[in-house]
Amino acid sequence: MAHPDRPWTAYYGPEVRAQFDAPSYRNLPELIRSVAETYKGGKAFTCCLPNGMNGTLTFTQVDEMSDAFAAYLREVAGLNAGDRVAVQMPNCLSFPVVAFGVFKAGCTLVNVNPLYTADEMAKQFEDAEPHALVIIDMFADKIPAATKGHPIPNVIVTRVAEFLPAMPRGIVGLVQKYWDKSVKSVEVPHIRLPAALDAGRSHIGKDHVEVDAYHQNIGADDVAVLQYTGGTTGVAKGAMLTHGNLIMNMEQAMGMLATNLNKGEEVVLTALPLYHIFAFTVNMLSFYWMGARNILIPNPRPLSNVKRAFENYKITWMSGVNTLFNGLCNEQWFLDSPPKHMKFAGAGGMALQSSVAARWREITGTEVIQGYGLTETSPALTFEPPGKTREGTIGIPLPGTDVACFDEEGKRLPIGETGEIGARGPQIMKGYWKKPDATAEVMIDDWFLTGDIGVMEPDGYVRIVDRKKDMVVVSGFNVYPNEIEDVLAAHPAVVEAAVIGVPDGATGEAVKAFIVTADTGLTAEALRAYCKEHLTSYKVPKRVEFRDELPKSNVGKILRKDLRAEELAQIAAE
């Protein structure tokens, strides 16, 4: 019998655990070790390059190598428990080794988007104050500019083909160095990851260092990851996700999704970047816990880059965003031979368009189930139960999660009334790093307010109606108008700038900039090129419109909502 406040529990299968009081593991290192002891020589992570070159690490190897990295951080680099380690790389075998190593060292992982410009990196480094940086060689040229004024004492450099067999690794290395020249010279003192692991290993061997001692005092409430998110104001805020948050969210998500998944048998396509919280928790942690094999794709663009992964591995599960599912449905090779072993796929990050979900179902014969969550919630709050999807909804709250809507005064509304979606559960972050005021703004007691406006149906399915924040979501990545407007306003010819999100077929939403300029010669192209120098590509306005003036409130604040309304009216008229 479902609880009246939690009608959705009626949709949980009989095997779903409804209560989540405490995580099953004391901390992430304990989980990592225990999984490795269960699945030992099974394949844990495989990195698959566009031409099919690949490398695999077993559960035992990842465990041993992350031990070595933990020993390096503590014994050689001299880090202490709680120190931050920034990690900046695309999906590759180094990612799990480094991330697990950071946890085992008792340190805090700071995920950094590898495509960030030096300015963007600098802002994040300034706030997180990392003691070490693990970075991919392709972007290491940005380090000097990004660490000016606040140097990072330890830099560890890795590469995409790290831990692949010697021959493919050598070929990829040569091609990257001499052919596409994507490998940059590193102009700061650094150590290569394999050398760091060797140094760590020598301490484990020589001094009989016990890696388990590094994290023996780390508990569920200690911070494991600082996951940055722009926040409404555009100032980067690090969500403090604890060991407990991540383990619990993993158990919650798998509790609901794993009904037809088999331990130790699944093969998961990880084309979404692991530095994003969705793939981090769902793919890297949850499926590792399931004993699954993660197929890591360093760069899924163009989409033909994942063709070999689909050919060479029996993919049974994948996570994606609308953009990815839509893209695959438009690739001829995917239509010609859709994956045969797929059980279902999980979508998050942005709204899954129902046309895309229908197309996917038609092509693969399997369902995409949609989830919803935020960086601050580790991330999953809701998911559609497998087999019980409902179009236009984001599913029901995960076991152990409460979802309710709140009015503008912060009063909890009864089910069926529209308001700001709030959530509480073991996956809600500890708070924003060094920003108690910002934390207070988003919390009402133990409820976290998401900034999304929604409504819950009588039986617990949730619909998103609107977004309270001005944030734009481009393919699952948050873009904050203030940040873009700051960059635009710094352009000498720009008088005023306003940025909004507009509906976009490919990316869900796209960034559109409205510009008032004094220079009639300024072109949209020139402005976009200028933005590219200062912003990661997904933040660069896709559309630019020049105006004589911008709508403003009587205190002179630019009214983004008016621009949005104009834009929507125009679309409706077309």
Added chain:
Amino acid sequence: MVDEFTQTLLGVMVAIIMLGMGASLTPRDFYLALRRPYGLAIGVVSQYGIMPLLGFLLAMFLAVPETIAIGILIMACMPGGTTSNIFTYFSKGNLALSVLMTVTSTVFGVILIPLILLVYAAALDLEIPREDIIAVLIVLLVPVAIGMTLRKLNPNVGAVMEFLGSILGAFFIVFIAVTWVPQNWQFLLSTSGSTYVAAIGLGVVGITIGYFFATTLKLHPRNARTVALETGIQNGPLAIAIVVFTFPAEQQQAIMAVPALYSLFIVMTSTLVTFVFRRANTAAEQKMPDGLL
């Protein structure tokens, strides 16, 4: 004029190039090509319709000696070369289509090449060792099959073979330039201008006709660029191997002239075409928002 060592080396290089070609393939590619015969038909028409006819016309109107004419015909009847894939890549063409066209034309070549050669050679009253050519083509399908198997068994070995094959395809040109050219310098100086016209014209005209053929069929610009390059770029190493392994030593020098010169000049032609294509490339590429990485 090819000594035994060079001959063996040539054989090994062509075998590795074919091995690499095989490693770029799965049985599924053939199945799909057969399921979509339209694309296959375009490839076969451009490769075994347009090019041999062009070779035939060049051989007929350029008034070249018989041996040179045989060289022109053989070069014109070859399947697509692996270098076309590299140029397609840089021309922002459709790489998958290029690979598929190269491979299907190679496989169908076993039957079509001797057949077409025979027809045109008879028309020009030329003698060609038909059975030997079939034998060489069949023998070269063995490394293709091995490459496909290797890729199935171990994707890493497959990818390495594929890479080595394409590198060797490029190296082959260098090999011809530094071994064959100096050895035959005297011959090259004394040979008539029409031999050069044939060797260069085959590529230039082939690419041009291929492009107009594709645009007439209203193919997407990306695919049109691909078909153009695929049509004009022939498998030079294969032509040279056929000459070396099927014709008596005394005829080799003259017959090999066009294939060798073609192999050298097609690199320059294709490079120029690539620049033109890149400039013309205004069509949107398949794009994912940058947010995905």
